[in-house]
Amino acid sequence: xxxxxxxxxxxxxxxxxxxxxxxxxxxxxxxxxxxxxxxxxxxxxxxxxxxxxxxxxxxxxxxxxxxxxxxxxxxxxxxxxxxxxxxxxxxxxxxxxxxxxxxxxxxxxxxxxxxxxxxxxxxxxxxxxxxxxxxxxxxxxxxxxxxxxxxxxxxxxxxxxxxxxxxxxxxxxxxxxxxxxxxxxxxxxxxxxxxxxxxxxxxxxxx
Amino acid sequence: xxxxxxxxxxxxxxxxxxxxxxxxxxxxxxxxxxxxxxxxxxxxxxxxxxxxxxxxxxxxxxxxxxxxxxxxxxxxxxxxxxxxxxxxxxxxxxxxxxxxxxxxxxxxxxxxxxxxxxxxxxxxxxxxxxxxxxxxxxxxxxxxxxxxxxxxxxxxxxxxxxxxxxxxxxxxxxxxxxxxxxxxxxxxxxxxxxxxxxxxxxxxxxxxxxxxxxxxxxxxxxxxxxxxxxxxxxxxxxx
Numbered sequence: 001x002x003x004x005x006x007x008x009x010x011x012x013x014x015x016x017x018x019x020x021x022x023x024x025x026x027x028x029x030x031x032x033x034x035x036x037x038x039x040x041x042x043x044x045x046x047x048x049x050x051x052x053x054x055x056x057x058x059x060x061x062x063x064x065x066x067x068x069x070x071x072x073x074x075x076x077x078x079x080x081x082x083x084x085x086x087x088x089x090x091x092x093x094x095x096x097x098x099x100x101x102x103x104x105x106x107x108x109x110x111x112x113x114x115x116x117x118x119x120x121x122x123x124x125x126x127x128x129x130x131x132x133x134x135x136x137x138x139x140x141x142x143x144x145x146x147x148x149x150x151x152x153x154x155x156x157x158x159x160x161x162x163x164x165x166x167x168x169x170x171x172x173x174x175x176x177x178x179x180x181x182x183x184x185x186x187x188x189x190x191x192x193x194x195x196x197x198x199x200x201x202x203x204x205x206x207x
Numbered sequence: 208x209x210x211x212x213x214x215x216x217x218x219x220x221x222x223x224x225x226x227x228x229x230x231x232x233x234x235x236x237x238x239x240x241x242x243x244x245x246x247x248x249x250x251x252x253x254x255x256x257x258x259x260x261x262x263x264x265x266x267x268x269x270x271x272x273x274x275x276x277x278x279x280x281x282x283x284x285x286x287x288x289x290x291x292x293x294x295x296x297x298x299x300x301x302x303x304x305x306x307x308x309x310x311x312x313x314x315x316x317x318x319x320x321x322x323x324x325x326x327x328x329x330x331x332x333x334x335x336x337x338x339x340x341x342x343x344x345x346x347x348x349x350x351x352x353x354x355x356x357x358x359x360x361x362x363x364x365x366x367x368x369x370x371x372x373x374x375x376x377x378x379x380x381x382x383x384x385x386x387x388x389x390x391x392x393x394x395x396x397x398x399x400x401x402x403x404x405x406x407x408x409x410x411x412x413x414x415x416x417x418x419x420x421x422x423x424x425x426x427x428x429x430x431x432x433x434x435x436x437x438x439x440x441x442x443x444x445x446x
Contacts, residue, residue, distance in 0.1 A: 006286060006287055008286055037409070037410065037411060045409045046409060046410075047387065047408055047409055047410055050407070050408060052286055052287070054288070072288075073288050073324075075324060075327075075361065075364075076288070076325025077328075077329070094327075096324075096357055096358055096360070096361035097354070097357065128289075129290065129357075130353045130354035196295070
């Protein structure tokens with residue numbers, strides 16, 4: 001199922017946190033050869049994980065990590081503005097309705113539908129928090145994965161290894177991703193409301 | 208009623224003083240047709256500022272009792288950044304119930320919707336819309352205006368930041384400390400070792416030394432202790 005957890009909530013989920021940060025080490029250090037910091041425990045973490053970001057996580061039935069990504073508002077500190085603005089003509093992207101999405105990660109044995117479900121989680125974040133776009137930092141091969149799922153980013157810039165791009169949120173895209181992920185829209189709304197205990201979302205399901 | 212968003216934003220942009228912004232907050236309350244609007248900002252030096260429509264008696268009481276410690280709205284905004292309805296918060300603790308009971312007597316409405324804002328350099332703010340209405344009316348109100356309120360919260364915050372900057376003296380180069388440099392010096396200032404600070408910031412000790420060195424350079428300081436002392440005197444640290 002999809003879960004939406006702030007970093008401080010993830011601390012109460014030791015198995016999920018452990019498998020998630022280890023999967024990140026595998027993907028970003030071992031596979032993509034990015035220059036990332038891995039702790040003694042084998043966790044890939046950076047300074048933005050210390051800002052209590054919001055993680056969208058696909059949790060497997062056994063409680064382990066299937067895939068995840070990380071959101072931060074662009075009005076505060078973000079990776080794209082502090083490290084990758086040179087990819088976008090040195091412009092800083094700061095907006096109330098744009099959140100940064102980074103560290104899109106899939107566990108090595110994740111099925112194709114997990115990637116689609118994660119994208120659906122991103123679409124839910126956009127829809128429920130009235131956002132217009134997400135801005136992301138990603139490796140070039142991921143562009144193909146996103147496009148295959150029918151939700152490719154508009155590329156802002158690239159240095160060969162890493163690119164930044166924008167995703168536009170829409171209700172139509174959410175529906176499309178529900179089909180790709182094999183998740184009913186009502187189920188997706190229900191998962192979201194479980195995480196945010198949102199009365200509004202619960203009402204939408206009944207409606 | 209359709210909100211005339213552009214009109215309100217134009218009004219906000221005219222506000223060049225905190226007093227003018229306060230009257231804009233009252234105007235915003237009237238445009239929204241709700242009981243109260245509250246804007247509260249804490250900058251990276253810990254300085255606080257608020258513009259709100261609550262009864263001043265309640266505001267003084269809130270400050271005197273240091274209710275910020277237990278107020279679930281503030282606590283919620285400090286950790287998360289998604290807008291939330293007050294019904295989502297945990298009001299069950301005895302002291303929190305007593306606090307809210309007192310607030311209600313002072314004219315604070317039962318319904319609330321708060322938008323946390325993470326600003327530049329660790330600045331933090333919240334805009335709250337408050338009202339006395341039924342659950343159903345309130346859900347309709349927030350559903351319809353969620354995006355407008357989000358944008359308004361950020362416009363208010365931007366204007367407040369601009370007013371704050373305009374009032375400050377011309378800023379010399381040492382003000383250009385990066386957020387990371389400020390974090391590192393703050394941890395040094397509260398007595399953490401290099402290793403502990405690096406651990407908290409999830410960076411290597413080597414990287415930490417680079418931050419200290421660049422901060423020392425910007426502050427024209429002789430060594431780390433000198434840099435921490437300079438930054439403290441200049442009010443650059445959030446401790």
